[in-house]
Amino acid sequence: MADKSDHMADAVAWYVKLTSEDVSSADKQAWAIWVNQSKQNAIAWEEIKSTLSKFQSIPSDIGMSVLGRGTNKVDLNRRATLKHIALFAAIACPTGLLLKDNFLSSFYYDYSTKVGERTQVMLSDGTTLALNTNSAVTVNLTSTKRVIKLHQGEMMITTGHAIGLDSPLSIETADGNVVPMGTRFNVRKFSEFTRVSLYEGKLKVTPKHNDIQHYMKANEEVDMYTLDVVPNITDQKISDAWLTGYLEVNNLSLKLFIEELARYRPGLLVCHPDVHNIKISGAYSIDDIDASLNLLSQTFPIRVQRATRFLTMVLPAT
Amino acid sequence: MGITNSSANELVSQLYVHHHSWIFNFLRRKLGCTHEAADLTQDTFIKVMLKDNLKEVVEPRAYITHIAHGVMVNHVRRKEIEKAYLECIKHQPESEYYSPEAKAIVLETLFQVDEMLDGLSAKVKKAFLLSQLEGLSHSEIAHEMKVTVSSVRKYIAKALLHTLKKRD
Known part of the structure; x- marks a missing residue:
């Protein structure tokens, strides 16, 4: 090789x-x-x-x-x-x-957010689209098809009563597509797959390079790879709390928790290996990361050190 | 695992106790500023602490000197870039790059990129910067630098490969 x-x-x-x-x-x-x-x-x-x-x-x-x-x-x-x-x-x-580049977003995508930003738009067909941090979509609504493509990041979609357009709606990512049937659902692009979380209604999920079709019911969550659709096997379901500015977790390791928080803030946020396994539950602000970190350091044996403006470290308490 | 972790912590605190003051003095002599020296001493120990093969370090004094030296070189380079940057925006008081956030982000990017370009010859660097920052075409760069188009392509390829290797 x-x-x-x-x-x-x-x-x-x-x-x-x-x-x-x-x-x-x-x-x-x-x-x-x-x-x-x-x-x-x-x-x-x-x-x-x-x-x-x-x-x-x-x-x-x-x-x-x-x-x-x-x-x-x-x-x-x-x-x-x-x-x-x-x-x-x-x-x-x-x-x-x-x-994948933020700088290009405004030229290339129809809607995009920077790190730490969140936005909500209603499309001309009545579909509501909420974009989480560092996300980018293109939207193409015509009389024959309606396509919303998620290029990176995470979005929550609430389908409306199709105004004017009754062409089929399809949500696409690099991993495949999702066809909603009157629903509210969250789509998040990870590097290897797309996680689809359904809160209401029904969805049809089709991976890009496979003909199989997976039908989802409410409260189901799946990971769509280009070749297959599998249930999310981790015990962490994606919460829609980000819509209101919170990261909601249940018994999540500090390592993964910090990785999640880091999505919302430019620069590096790292966690010392000795405190990786502390379990975190609750809702933490994603709009004020410093407040969330302070709260953590009051509750758990950790301390937060800002090494530079760009590097913040979560360390064991001394 | 608990044992190795706590002994690693133990090791770090021992290093800190034994080496803190001379590192601080070393940096203060080099920089001529107590305040900066204190900051960089802190940075040095954070770097030391984040190493996972700390136990294999045979000569802690040499090792820490090495790290402190790296921290200092970076610091000096950062100051140099900041100075060049401030010099550059001095004449544009209306510039959007005056805001502290923009300044911080641009400076950090400049610093990273400067490090990626470090080690390239002046010609190679210039050809690459003209293509990336000014968006000039190969022949425009050739004209600008009075070299052939095929040289320009070689320069750009060389610079790009260099920056890619520096990332690893």
């Missing part, structure tokens, strides 16, 4: 080729074949995207003078970095590779 660095070198060569002025559509097709050929290729490409996304959040004038210090400076006309955004949008979508 090829070494990881080979995939990286290939991915870099593809990137350079695709950003050339003379890139042909045959090149793009060849790239699409390459990226879908193996998981390693796809991973290498994702790494390039996430590495380059760092640059895209830097204002170019500031970046040139700060990062380029030492290299001789030139006077440049200001240009937007939109070229690269266009590149990724153009070649990433047809193959289903997702843009």
Whole structure:
């Protein structure tokens, strides 16, 4: 098997080729074949995207003078970095590779939230869509079909009495699709699968690469992988408390609890291994993470240390 | 497991007791500032504490010096970047990058990216920055830098591979 660095070198060569002025559509097709050929290729490409996304959040004038210090400076006309955004949008979508990057969200998605943000919208067909932290969706409502696609993050959908449009509604993620029949349900995209939690009504769940159809009843929760649908086997059900600004858990380990809280705040929030197994129950604010951490440190033998503005550590109490 | 954990904690507190004051003095001498030295001493011990193979450390003094040195180099680099950044926005008082949140986020990104680019030659770095930050095409960069397009492609490939390796 090829070494990881080979995939990286290939991915870099593809990137350079695709950003050339003379890139042909045959090149793009060849790239699409390459990226879908193996998981390693796809991973290498994702790494390039996430590495380059760092640059895209830097204002170019500031970046040139700060990062380029030492290299001789030139006077440049200001240009937007939109070229690269266009590149990724153009070649990433047809193959289903997702843009995971916040910065691009406002250009590319219909609705999106930043880390720590939450929003609620009512679509023109009467469907209510609530987006949790760091989430992105595209919406396509026509007279023949209505598609809501979750690209990343988590959303709660409440279907309304279809206003004007009675075409079938389908909720899609990279893992498959969900067809609701008069319901309220939560969809959360994890890296490997999509967790669907049904609160009311019925749902039909179909994984992307398998013809099976799974019908869900109220209060059921399943994990949809591209090849299969399986019940959520952990004892933690997704609570809809996030809609009102709380993380509700029942006997969850501190390790996982902190990982959940970390979704709502930029920067790093880490937990010391010695306190991983403390069990947490109750509802904690996701709008005021500091308050939640303080509350934890009053209840459990832990202390919270802010190492830098970006790194907060949950440590054993001394 | 309980035993190893508590003995690891024990080890950390011993290291702290034995090495705290000279590390602090070492950093104070290097930085010339008591306040910064205290902060960095703290950072050093947090790093030491988060290592899981602490028990295998044979020469704690050398080991901690090594970590403290790394912490200090990072700190100095961070200050350098912050200075260049403030210099840059000085002339744009209306800039949105004046808000503390934006400043913190941009600075952190700059710091990470600067570290990723560390070690690249000036030409390679410049070609890469022109493509990523200014959005210039390969031939525009070639023109700007007075080199061939194929050199530009080599520079960009080299820089990208370098940053990817630094991430690992």
